[in-house]
Amino acid sequence: MTFVDLTFFVCAAIAIYAGWRVFRTDSMVRASFFLLISFIAVGIIMLLLAAVYLGVALFFMMAVEMMVMALFMMMFMMNPAGLNPMNMVHQEKVAMGIGIAAFVALSGVAVFGDFPSRPVPDGLDPVVSLGKELLGNSMLVFESAGVTLLATMIGVVAMTSHRGRFGEANEGSVPPGLEPGGDPAGKPQENDQKQQGHHHHH
Amino acid sequence: MVETLFALLVVLGMLAVGSYAVAVIDGAAGAVLGRTAHSNVFLLPIYQCASFWLVPANTTEAPDAWAWRLAPVLYLTFAAMGLALVPWSPSFIPVDLTTGIVLWGALEPLATVAIFLHGWSANSHFPLLGAYRYVSLGLSYILVSMFVLIGVSLPAESLQISAVVESQRELWNVIRQPLGLPLFLIVGLGISFWGPLNFADSSDLAEGTSSESSGRAKLLWQFGRAAMLVAFSAIGASAFLGGWLGPVLPGPAWVILKTLFILVLLLVLGRLLPRLSPDRFLTLAWVLLLPLAFVDLVWAGVEALP
Amino acid sequence: MMGGKPYGRAMAMTADDLRDGLQLDPLSFSVGPFWPVLPPGFSAHVTLHGDVIAEIQVTSIPYPVALPAIFRQALEKPVPIAELELARACYHLRQLSHALWVNGLESASLTVLQRIHALQPGDSLAGLRTWLRRVGFFFSAGAEKGVLGRDQAEKIGGPAARAAGIAQDTRQDDPQYQRLGFQVIYGHGSNCRARWQQWLDEAEQALSLAARAREQAVCTSDCDRVETPRGVMGRGGSPSDATFVLQELLPGLEWSEAIATIASLDLAAVSDYAEEGV
Numbered sequence: 075m076t077f078v079d080l081t082f083f084v085c086a087a088i089a090i091y092a093g094w095r096v097f098r099t100d101s102m103v104r105a106s107f108f109l110l111i112s113f114i115a116v117g118i119i120m121l122l123l124a125a126v127y128l129g130v131a132l133f134f135m136m137a138v139e140m141m142v143m144a145l146f147m148m149m150f151m152m153n154p155a156g157l158n159p160m161n162m163v164h165q166e167k168v169a170m171g172i173g174i175a176a177f178v179a180l181s182g183v184a185v186f187g188d189f190p191s192r193p194v195p196d197g198l199d200p201v202v203s204l205g206k207e208l209l210g211n212s213m214l215v216f217e218s219a220g221v222t223l224l225a226t227m228i229g230v231v232a233m234t235s236h237r238g239r240f241g242e243a244n245e246g247s248v249p250p251g252l253e254p255g256g257d258p259a260g261k262p263q264e265n266d267q268k269q270q271g272h273h274h275h276h
Numbered sequence: 277m278v279e280t281l282f283a284l285l286v287v288l289g290m291l292a293v294g295s296y297a298v299a300v301i302d303g304a305a306g307a308v309l310g311r312t313a314h315s316n317v318f319l320l321p322i323y324q325c326a327s328f329w330l331v332p333a334n335t336t337e338a339p340d341a342w343a344w345r346l347a348p349v350l351y352l353t354f355a356a357m358g359l360a361l362v363p364w365s366p367s368f369i370p371v372d373l374t375t376g377i378v379l380w381g382a383l384e385p386l387a388t389v390a391i392f393l394h395g396w397s398a399n400s401h402f403p404l405l406g407a408y409r410y411v412s413l414g415l416s417y418i419l420v421s422m423f424v425l426i427g428v429s430l431p432a433e434s435l436q437i438s439a440v441v442e443s444q445r446e447l448w449n450v451i452r453q454p455l456g457l458p459l460f461l462i463v464g465l466g467i468s469f470w471g472p473l474n475f476a477d478s479s480d481l482a483e484g485t486s487s488e489s490s491g492r493a494k495l496l497w498q499f500g501r502a503a504m505l506v507a508f509s510a511i512g513a514s515a516f517l518g519g520w521l522g523p524v525l526p527g528p529a530w531v532i533l534k535t536l537f538i539l540v541l542l543l544v545l546g547r548l549l550p551r552l553s554p555d556r557f558l559t560l561a562w563v564l565l566l567p568l569a570f571v572d573l574v575w576a577g578v579e580a581l582p
Numbered sequence: 583m584m585g586g587k588p589y590g591r592a593m594a595m596t597a598d599d600l601r602d603g604l605q606l607d608p609l610s611f612s613v614g615p616f617w618p619v620l621p622p623g624f625s626a627h628v629t630l631h632g633d634v635i636a637e638i639q640v641t642s643i644p645y646p647v648a649l650p651a652i653f654r655q656a657l658e659k660p661v662p663i664a665e666l667e668l669a670r671a672c673y674h675l676r677q678l679s680h681a682l683w684v685n686g687l688e689s690a691s692l693t694v695l696q697r698i699h700a701l702q703p704g705d706s707l708a709g710l711r712t713w714l715r716r717v718g719f720f721f722s723a724g725a726e727k728g729v730l731g732r733d734q735a736e737k738i739g740g741p742a743a744r745a746a747g748i749a750q751d752t753r754q755d756d757p758q759y760q761r762l763g764f765q766v767i768y769g770h771g772s773n774c775r776a777r778w779q780q781w782l783d784e785a786e787q788a789l790s791l792a793a794r795a796r797e798q799a800v801c802t803s804d805c806d807r808v809e810t811p812r813g814v815m816g817r818g819g820s821p822s823d824a825t826f827v828l829q830e831l832l833p834g835l836e837w838s839e840a841i842a843t844i845a846s847l848d849l850a851a852v853s854d855y856a857e858e859g860v
Contacts, residue, residue, distance in 0.1 A: 479684060
């Protein structure tokens with residue numbers, strides 16, 4: 075077993091273990107960072123596959139993404155500090171079924187598939203060839219996707235901005251009702267008995 | 277094998293010597309700017325280390341113990357990885373990745389995660405506030421840093437740090453892209469939360485993310501911050517001040533001199549300037565620094581046109 | 583489940599935000615009384631929305647502050663103005679050094695503390711002022727925040743009131759001070775910057791008054807009232823605590839601005855006992 079093989083097995087084990095922990099942990103922040111660990115392990119495997127740029131790019135993409143995700147979940151969801159136990163899963167039976175089916179299918183492809191044996195030619199520079207691909211034949215696809223994403227981001231920021239063109243963005247706004255035409259949701263209930271059933275976990 | 281071992285030793289040595297240098301320079305800057313040096317500036321860091329070492333470790337109620345202990349280690353590891361990317365001479369580069377610049381760019385967000393974890397895992401309000409604050413600012417640091425680094429890799433036509441150094445043989449990037457180094461220095465102060473940009477561990481939050489840690493955990497955290505500052509200076513020296521290039525002296529000597537220059541600049545700035553409010557700095561970062569980074573990138577692109 | 587104190591730790595629960603109606607998590611906790619950034623003895627219960635103070639309730643007011651003995655002696659007999667004004671300058675500079683430390687200027691703060699020990703009548707603070715202006719202290723955290731209303735400023739009294747443009751100073755009624763050419767210094771803006779500058783201005787004025795008073799060996803003539811660095815103290819009473827102003831002043835401020843605001847105000851009552859000599 076070479077060093078590369080050993081690294082692969084260790085990283086693969088870490089990726090799977092951390093991926094499993096995402097669903098077993100009881101905090102949003104921990105879940106996000108277990109997912110990050112899983113992705114980093116996959117990134118190292120990509121480095122082993124000589125996809126140098128993609129592997130390293132995975133590190134920073136996922137680091138920022140998971141950080142933002144953890145933060146937003148803490149800001150918007152219950153259990154903000156994330157250190158108190160909470161139930162992290164719902165509809166788990168369906169999800170488990172789909173997960174197992176997907177795993178079996180993909181593993182089947184990996185094990186029984188007939189992959190061509192084409193060693194990377196000597197002197198291939200993956201970063202240069204990736205750059206040529208991105209800014210060559212596939213330029214139109216990537217650039218339109220990029221510009222669309224950028225336009226979306228600017229649009230979202232403009233729409234959620236506090237200072238709107240016609241005054242304060244939240245002026246006179248009320249949350250939508252739970253049923254069509256109903257009272258705005260989220261208003262504190264004066265009658266205590268109506269509060270039953272509010273204490274569900276999420 | 278011998279070469280790998282030697283490279284490892286150099287990186288570890290740089291960690292230790294660099295952090296010591298940070299403590300000495302910072303102490304000297306403090307003494308010059310008005311703090312009485314009670315003892316020798318050279319011995320003081322060692323005394324401080326010893327006192328941190330002997331102080332018992334603190335704990336809080338129900339912390340995330342793993343993350344709390346691991347965060348300083350992770351932060352230090354990221355600093356060490358950054359130092360490993362620094363090319364010392366054309367023939368001696370501990371880790372010569374073709375995507376060195378991108379890996380450095382990845383270390384910054386990963387460090388953000390480590391800083392956040394350090395504050396979050398203590399399960400206490402001041403560390404949590406420091407962590408929140410850092411993340412809200414960290415995104416702007418990362419963006420500025422990435423644009424500036426893409427700027428230096430344009431004339432080199434490579435993402436390899438040694439190629440970036442080699443591309444400065446005729447003209448250093450600090451002159452070719454005058455906006456680059458100042459922006460990079462600001463990011464450096466931000467990522468190691470030093471001086472005016474010390475928002476995560478600031479005095480108004482009772483030392484923020486590290487307010488609940490003490491003893492060896494705190495020592496490790498401070499060590500990591502100093503090491504990150506050294507790594508930043510060394511990468512800055514390679515990306516903007518021509519790294520090993522220079523007359524008479526051998527390459528590694530130039531790297532050390534240039535790194536020390538940036539380090540002194542950062543530490544003196546850190547001592548001199550007061551802290552802005554995070555809110556105001558955030559506005560400044562998005563409204564002024566980010567557009568300046570764009571200008572830097574356009575400048576680099578136009579300049580790199582054949 | 584949200585809110586409450588599971589495991590003895592405060593846990594946040596979403597509530598309306600001060601700024602944009604987006605429901606975020608308020609975080610409630612207590613600060614003080616042992617935190618050196620706050621006045622000794624001061625503790626409060628704070629509710630934060632993110633980094634912004636939504637509510638602050640003072641749970642314990644700071645300990646009364648002991649002034650140098652000279653201010654109490656001034657109520658008993660005429661005292662040398664030189665000594666009185668030097669003590670005033672030291673007091674203001676000590677406040678300023680704390681504000682510098684809070685805003686991350688540790689070195690400058692220590693420099694000011696060192697100056698206090700060797701302060702002499704007639705010393706100029708122009709160098710310090712230029713230094714602080716050049717490094718941007720007057721634009722640091724909270725500089726434009728913590729604006730006091732006129733009522734609040736009057737209630738606090740002393741330099742905080744004068745920084746709000748209220749030209750009130752007992753010294754102007756004292757003929758001896760008038761002989762020395764005393765003019766009330768007052769600022770405008772009533773924000774942290776105005777108060778920092780007020781301390782600096784008054785300290786500088788006190789030093790020059792002290793120099794002139796020492797030459798002419800002038801003593802105070804009014805023994806009924808004395809202008810302490812904290813406000814007017816008379817035989818009837820001394821400046822009382824004004825900490826509750828913070829409950830109106832701080833909500834809406836970002837944390838570091840709130841801390842800078844607290845550091846820019848001297849709110850503790852004046853103790854009946856004088857500071858003991860070192």
